[in-house]
Amino acid sequence: MxxxxxxxxxxxxxxxxxxxxxxxxxxxxxxxxxxxxxxxxxxxxxxxxxxxxxxxxxxxxxxxxxxxxxxxxxxxxxxxxxxxxxxxxxxxxxxxxxxDAPSPAPSPASAPAPDPAAEPPAGRDGTERTLLLVDPRDPFDSVAPVEQAVVDTEEIAYEALDPDEFEQAIADLCRRDGCRDVDVVGGAGDLGADVVARTPDGRLVVIQCKRYCDANRVGSQDMQRFGGTCYTVHGADVAVVVTTSDFTGPALEYAGQCGIVCIDGRDLLRWQEGGGPRPWEHEFPAGQETLSEG
Structure with a gap:
């Protein structure tokens, strides 16, 4: 078996x-x-x-x-x-x-895009390198310099300024229009001169600043006090009175006789906007004599 x-x-x-x-x-x-x-x-x-x-x-x-x-x-x-x-x-x-299975390699489409705001990579010596974006097809392509933008003068509400700020604003207008040696000298004992400057052609400008409200106009007494010192004491080539309001008739008459340039609120706005002549470019009527010429 x-x-x-x-x-x-x-x-x-x-x-x-x-x-x-x-x-x-x-x-x-x-x-x-x-x-x-x-x-x-x-x-x-x-x-x-x-x-x-x-x-x-x-x-x-x-x-x-x-x-x-x-x-x-x-x-x-x-x-x-x-x-x-x-x-x-x-x-x-x-x-x-x-x-143990190997991880799949990332595809080129899923690769993260470079961040333009990221910090530039550092060199071997630890210093930062600046990356310039240049077109590889044009070897002569370079980074064009950024043109400086032209900044217009900001419109200022001169009536809202205090007397010191108003004098500084007039001095800034003189600097903007090419004047040299611009100085604010207003204060006690200024003898009527608040701003002095040299025009681009070398003349001495003496400016008195009157920040008045609309109801208060520059009178003949204010004009006479300034006319007695602007030429004889300060040696002005161009004498100017600038106000935020207006001038009385007698004040304008005296200013015309002495060759004093009067800039009222409307003229000040045109000066600030660049639409009117600058005070030292003012032309008196033919035949009108000035105190400085006499």
Missing amino acids: AVPVRAPRPVRRPRRFELRATAVYFVLLAVLLTLVGTVARTAAAAAERRPAWAVALALVAAGAVVAGRRGGRRISAARLARRAAAALDEATMTAVEVL
């Missing part, structure tokens, strides 16, 4: 020890044990709150054990442990393969 020969079991070669695989194995094992403990803790808490459910579950478990034994299949704790270990081992190897 021939005895059947059992097929030899395949001999599993021992797997080489790998630190990463072992670490992943224990991490998965810890997760599995944590889940088992959580389930057990939840079942215990449910049994405390609802004892009837616990009795029912125990009876169901006992019936399952009895049925398994009657069917000839014995529940083996060792077999369950081996199956769980094999499944855990497979999960470990899958995780290691995923970690």
